[in-house]
Amino acid sequence: MRYRRKGVKTVSGILGKKIGMTSLFDENGEVIPCTVIEAGPCYVTQVRTKEKDGYEAVQIGFEEKKERLINKPLKGHFAKAATKMLRLMREFKGFNGTQLKAGDEIKVDMFIPGDIVDVSGKSKGRGFQGVVKRHHFGGVGMTTHGASDRVRAPGSIGGSSYPSRVFKGTRMGGRMGFQRVTVKNLKVVKVIPESNILIIRGSVPGAINGYLEIEKKHH
């Protein structure tokens, strides 16, 4: 029931691509920071049903891809759904009695200004980072009294006689970013269906041209 808008039986989310950020003026003349997303058109590639798959979901695909770049099993999958060759596919929660079928088009007009959405994407890769940036450690502290090389150090990572080892999961330096990140409860500011544009207040994960999943919350 969570994703149902009265009378409309559709999918809970859409796929898109980050175009960039800008600011817009609202009706009071206040500046609001916005992310512009090119969302859809998406095509339903498969409908998961309780009887067949054990759960309800709608699999949708986004952005056309050249046919020669697609392998045979996927080609068959798209042929079955009678859609174009698509680049990115994701499943979104369906609900009982979804009227969608394979091949259906999903467009941005499923959103209206004021909708609350969750946006997921791959965050920007930061490479190998120390604990200060990666885990918000404070560093060891002093720059004087001979401790000037310890400013961004992690400090102790465990006791010596007991436990005499480093616990698993101890936060240390390492690869940071390029992970799936979800930003919850963002507000839809504007929808331009003619050019498939969705404008959301605030920032979303990932770089420009990064792919995004936009999921609508309950109303």
Next chain:
Amino acid sequence: MDKLKLVEATQLKTDVPKFKSGDVVNVHVKVKEGDKERIQEFQGIVMGQRGSGVNATFTVRKISDGVGVERIFPVHSPRIAKIEKVKDGKTRRSKIYYVRNLATKAVAQKTNA
């Protein structure tokens, strides 16, 4: 990038006059008081401009009752009813922050206003 410009284009004003640092401008600001709206004027010297597109802003400085007042306006803000150029100025640099340290008379000399 084109789609970003497309979105911004809907917000841009087309009737913004050209002005530069050192000019004296009169900015007509819409002020809301309860449910009434009136126009407040802010006249002063342009200290600098920054940003492009919707994000463009400019800083205006005036001396009000002997106190320097600076306001930063977004060029395309719907709260600005009108921007009037009152006087041309001439400066050697684009940001004239040094006028803060000058006497009123010296500012006029520096900007040929």
